[in-house]
Amino acid sequence: MSQKNQFAYRSSKTIGLVNTNENYTKPAEFEEANEPARVSCYSPNGKFFAYASGSVVVIVDAESGKTLRVLPAGNIYELGFSPLGNFLGTWERPGKEADGNPKQNMKVWNTNTGDLIFSFVQRNQTGWNLQYTVDEKLAARLVTNEIHFYETANLGKPPVFKLRVEGLSDFALSPGRNHVVAVFVPERKGAPASVRTYSIPNFTRPLSQKTFFKADKVQFKWNALGTSLLVLTQTDVDKSNKNYYGETNLYLLGITGQFDCRVDLDREGPIHDVAWNSNSKEFGIVYGYMPAKTSIFDSRANVIHNFPLAPRNTLLFSPNSRYIMLAGFGNLQGSIDVFDRLNHMKKIATVEASNCTFCEFSPDSQFLLTAVTSPRLRVDNSIKIWHITGAPMFYEESVELYQAFWRPSLLNVALMEEDSQSFSSLPSAPKAHESASKLAAKPTVKPTGAYRPPGARGQASTFSYRREELDVLSSNSTSKSQATPRQRVVPGAAPVVDKNNKKNKTNGQKVAPEPPTEVSDEKKIRSLCKKLRAIDDLKARLEKNEKLEATQVKKVESEGKVLEELKALGWNSNA
Numbered sequence: 001m002s003q004k005n006q007f008a009y010r011s012s013k014t015i016g017l018v019n020t021n022e023n024y025t026k027p028a029e030f031e032e033a034n035e036p037a038r039v040s041c042y043s044p045n046g047k048f049f050a051y052a053s054g055s056v057v058v059i060v061d062a063e064s065g066k067t068l069r070v071l072p073a074g075n076i077y078e079l080g081f082s083p084l085g086n087f088l089g090t091w092e093r094p095g096k097e098a099d100g101n102p103k104q105n106m107k108v109w110n111t112n113t114g115d116l117i118f119s120f121v122q123r124n125q126t127g128w129n130l131q132y133t134v135d136e137k138l139a140a141r142l143v144t145n146e147i148h149f150y151e152t153a154n155l156g157k158p159p160v161f162k163l164r165v166e167g168l169s170d171f172a173l174s175p176g177r178n179h180v181v182a183v184f185v186p187e188r189k190g191a192p193a194s195v196r197t198y199s200i201p202n203f204t205r206p207l208s209q210k211t212f213f214k215a216d217k218v219q220f221k222w223n224a225l226g227t228s229l230l231v232l233t234q235t236d237v238d239k240s241n242k243n244y245y246g247e248t249n250l251y252l253l254g255i256t257g258q259f260d261c262r263v264d265l266d267r268e269g270p271i272h273d274v275a276w277n278s279n280s281k282e283f284g285i286v287y288g289y290m291p292a293k294t295s296i297f298d299s300r301a302n303v304i305h306n307f308p309l310a311p312r313n314t315l316l317f318s319p320n321s322r323y324i325m326l327a328g329f330g331n332l333q334g335s336i337d338v339f340d341r342l343n344h345m346k347k348i349a350t351v352e353a354s355n356c357t358f359c360e361f362s363p364d365s366q367f368l369l370t371a372v373t374s375p376r377l378r379v380d381n382s383i384k385i386w387h388i389t390g391a392p393m394f395y396e397e398s399v400e401l402y403q404a405f406w407r408p409s410l411l412n413v414a415l416m417e418e419d420s421q422s423f424s425s426l427p428s429a430p431k432a433h434e435s436a437s438k439l440a441a442k443p444t445v446k447p448t449g450a451y452r453p454p455g456a457r458g459q460a461s462t463f464s465y466r467r468e469e470l471d472v473l474s475s476n477s478t479s480k481s482q483a484t485p486r487q488r489v490v491p492g493a494a495p496v497v498d499k500n501n502k503k504n505k506t507n508g509q510k511v512a513p514e515p516p517t518e519v520s521d522e523k524k525i526r527s528l529c530k531k532l533r534a535i536d537d538l539k540a541r542l543e544k545n546e547k548l549e550a551t552q553v554k555k556v557e558s559e560g561k562v563l564e565e566l567k568a569l570g571w572n573s574n575a
Contacts, residue, residue, distance in 0.1 A: 005362050006062065006407040007369055008049060009383060010040045012400035015051050017065055020367070020385065024394055024433050030065025033058070039078060043085035046363070046408040048111060050088060052076035057090060059111055062407055069114040073107065077547070080129040083175075084136050086111055087152065089129040091122060108139075108155055118155040125547060131173045134226075138200065140173060140181065147171050147181065149200065161201040170218060176226020180207065180255050184218045184231075193218075195231050197255050208257040214247055223280035228299055229253045230263075230283060232274055250274060250285065252301050263301045267293045272313035279321040286315050286326070294326055305345055310337070318365035319409060323348075323388060325368065329356050330543055331536070336368070338388060340426070348426060349390030355380060357543070363409030366427055367393065371404035375553050376542045384439055387429035394432070395439035521569055528566050535559045 005020040006027075015037045017030050026032075033053045040051035042062060049060045055074035060067055071090075078091035088109045095103045106122035108130065109115065120141075122128050130139040132152070138160075139150045145168050148159035167185045174180040179200040187193045193215035196206040215233035222229050231253065235246040248271040250263040265271070267288030276283045282304065286294045291309040298304050311332050316325040324345070327336040334354040339345045353359070353370040355377055360369050368386045381401035385394035538548060538556050548556070 003046065003363065003407075003409060004063065005364060005367070007383075007385075008040060008042065008403070008405060008407065009371075009398070009401065010037055010051070010403040011381075011398045012036055012374075012402070015040060015053070017049060017060075017062070020362075020394070021430075024435075027063070027065025029067075030060065031067065038076060040403060041079045041081065042405070042407050043081035044083050044408055045085055047085045048081060048088075049407070050079050050081070052079060052090070057088070057109075059088065059114075069111065071109055071114060071116075073109075078125065078128055081111075082130075082132045082136050082139075082152075083134050086136055087117075087130075087132070087139075087155075091125065091128045094121070094123045118150075127170070131171070133173055133179050133200075134175050134177060138173075138179060140171070142168070142171055147183070161203075163198060163200075163203045165196075170220070172220035172222065174226035174229075174255070175222050175224060178226060178255070180226060182220050182222075182229055182231075182253075184215075184220075186216060187213060193233070195229075195251070195253065197229065197253065206257075207255050208253045208260055210251050210253055210260050212249065212251065212262070214249060216246070219274075221274055221276060221283075223276045223283070223299075224278055225280040227255060227280065229255065230274055230276070232271060259300065261301055263297065265295075273315045275315045275317055277317040277321050278319050284315045284317070284324065286312055290332075296324075307339075307345070311335075312337075314359065316359070316361060318361045318388075319363055320365040323361070323365060325359070325361070327353075327356070327359060329359070330539070336370070338368075338390070349386075349388065351386050351390055353384065358404060360406050362406050369404060369406055371401065373402055373404065374400045375548070375556065376539065378557065389426060389429055391429040392432060392436040392439040393429070395435045525566065525569055525571050528562050528569075528571075531555075531562050532559070532566070535562070 004022070006017060007020065008017050009015070013036060015033050017026055018024050019027060033051065035054050037051040037053040040049070042049050046062055048068070049062045051058055052073070055072070057071040057073045057076055057079065058067055059069040059071070073090050075092045076090045077093060080089045081087070088111050090107050090109065092105045094105050097103050102121045104119040104121055106120050106128060107116055108118040110117050127142065130141050132139050136152050139152050139155065140147050145164055145166055147163040147168070149161040149163070150157070150159050163181065163183070165183050165185060167188050168183055169186055170184040172182045174182070180197055181200055182195060182197045185194050192211040192213050194209060194211045195218065196209040198206050210231070212233065214235050216236045217234055219232040220229060221232065229252070231251045233249045233251070250271055251260065252263055253260045263285070265285065265287050269287060269289035269292070272286040272292055274283065274285050282296055282298050284294060284296045286292050291311050292313060293309055294307040294312060294315060295303050296305040307326065310326065310328070312326045312328045313332060314327040314329050317323070322341055324339045324341060325336060326339070328334065334352060334356045336351040336353055336359065337347055338349040340348050351368070355372045356370045357373045357376045358371040361367070362369065366388055368388070370384045370386070372381050374381055378400065381399065382395065382397045383401065383404045384392070387393055535556055535558070538552050542548065542556070
């Protein structure tokens, strides 16, 4: 029996499940929460849905909507299921018990019985949950310089294996059937950073390893089969001052140890996004200063396709591996392009989803869900669903929408890929919900200018940034080139005098430099630009679903006021 397409949403007032192929109605047995939920999630296999509300955590059968378990867990900020849904982890903020001892704020529950089976102190919210092997036989957690491995049949008992690596800061278990773990050690006392993979529990010698400099932190990206690993490295600061978010590099490792390399990119600038195709045979990268370049690579890091330059920073492969989605979110305009791999990468649709903060393919690869959520944006919060051909299917506005996401699929990815290869024609769009007419009538937002990285805003363009801007604004370049050249002005610096214009052409008199801008205005501009950069940094953290303090959220909301003050002082973001 095929699984129903379903999505969940969570707002300040309610939480809900919606079956899209049943005229967008909720499951018959689902009871909406009487109080707002703080967090919610599906199990990776799509079997369960859970949400934290008040003093309890509710576990629901996703298919029917029936409540299965109510766990006595309050003040929960994070939820996470194991791969098969047999275990649920909950995290609350660290604190102390009545006796003064640290609170065991990380707990693991058995979803079949509702019993609490494991608890410990977990201070960091980043990487808070246990990691599981795909068969759920082992679970792992990071402690100082060690990874502890537990048998899930005996959670709560001492670990059965320990991997000790001096300076260890991060790890990731492979999603494949072979039990493999990747570990990261940052640069230390002049020694390079390193990534190593080990077969569990054979820790005497790594399967593969790669050393490199310029890596303060990493993102591990395994392919679905667990046979290859992409390592995206990042520094906190780019010493060349070209990228506000630091310098990024990408490395590819095979778990057999017979192949590893740095992925060479032919365009200067940051790596915006990296994603594996669900078939595990290829991956894509969006990289370079805007307009960015997108390339598809095979499993040996050879380029097999290049897309045209475009202001894009997000890449997704569909679950059946047939479609590729490229989009520009965040500081970009929200345009989404969908391409068909079975038809020579032909573009099949363009969707305008302005202010979008979340986008995801449906499990059957036939639809896209886009959402505008709080606290990134507190206005125009909404859920939109589009057919793969670009046809609008569903639209619903919401007050303070926090989450909207598809139910994961139970289907085998390999079978889905085989099915996608059996036909070449695009599927036709089904009948849309009546709300789609509102979505179709909404005006699209057109780009108003070139993307500028946060670190370059409020300053004159360097040559590299100006070159990229001219690529994007080619339609306006002719008229601009005929205009009088603008003088380069840097806040806080004296004006630059044109050496070719030192003398007045009419009388030969030297022209004195123009008086500098008043110091008070310069200081205001510098201060406001600093605030704007801080706001962009916080917005980037929101895009990664990081939790912000209330004062930080207020700072993000003050962006409009800061821009108005800068405009009043004569500042121009495109200067």
